[in-house]
Amino acid sequence: HHTLSLLLHENGEILVINMILDDNVFISINLPLSIFTTLTKTNEVKLDKNWFTAHVPYDFTVRVPHFLYTINSEFSMVFLEDGGLLGLKSLNDKSFEPILFNDGSYLQNLLSIFKKNKTHGKVINCTTFQNRFLITLTEFAYLKIWDLKTFNLVQNIILLPTDSGSINKTYDIIGKYLTIYHNFLCIYL
Numbered sequence: 132h133h134t135l136s137l138l139l140h141e142n143g144e145i146l147v148i149n150m151i152l153d154d155n156v157f158i159s160i161n162l163p164l165s166i167f168t169t170l171t172k173t174n175e176v177k178l179d180k181n182w183f184t185a186h187v188p189y190d191f192t193v194r195v196p197h198f199l200y201t202i203n204s205e206f207s208m209v210f211l212e213d214g215g216l217l218g219l220k221s222l223n224d225k226s227f228e229p230i231l232f233n234d235g236s237y238l239q240n241l242l243s244i245f246k247k248n249k250t251h252g253k254v255i256n257c258t259t260f261q262n263r264f265l266i267t268l269t270e271f272a273y274l275k276i277w278d279l280k281t282f283n284l285v286q287n288i289i290l291l292p293t294d295s296g297s298i299n300k301t302y303d304i305i306g307k308y309l310t311i312y313h314n315f316l317c318i319y320l
Contacts, residue, residue: 133305134209136201139164149201151209155191157219157227159184161204188219188227197253198305202279208265210254216267218282232282251275251287252301256308258316266316268308270301274318290320 134151140161148160160183166176189209194217198210209217218230252270259265264285265277272290277283291300302308302320310317 134196134199136199138201140204151196155187157186157188186227189229200257255302255305258309270303
């Protein structure tokens with residue numbers, strides 16, 4: 132699982148490290164970058180009282196996390212093994228609100244047991260556009276655009292369509308396949 136996420140926050144002055152552990156604990160560590168360059172005379176580091184938090188915002192025993200992506204210090208995305216999306220919105224320093232995106236992945240995953248066709252697959256990369264849209268790429272080359280305000284799917288694009296309708300190529304390694312360059316989405320497949 133790729134459930135470690137790094138983010139520079141507050142003009143690059145704070146390193147935010149988020150992790151989901153095997154026992155469902157979501158850990159958030161906020162470290163000022165200055166601690167790596169400045170120490171006091173006694174070699175002590177002074178940290179904010181909330182530099183380390185641990186929460187259990189969601190029970191991941193049924194829907195296992197696959198990939199963690201931190202959008203900003205208040206909102207993280209957890210992409211699940213079954214293809215689902217879960218947002219974790221920080222309510223305060225003590226709790227998170229889990230937000231399920233409207234995608235039907237859980238039901239699709241259950242129905243896929245009885246069907247030959249695969250689901251859209253797990254997310255292998257994502258990026259945000261204008262802090263409003265989340266763009267995801269799945270292992271079966273589905274590009275999905277999500278509205279971060281309504282948590283709904285805006286568009287679903289099959290990047291590698293085939294004549295038979297089956298999927299012949301998969302991308303099973305999480306990597307940097309998507310990037311935004313001058314308001315254009317660049318996809319590297």
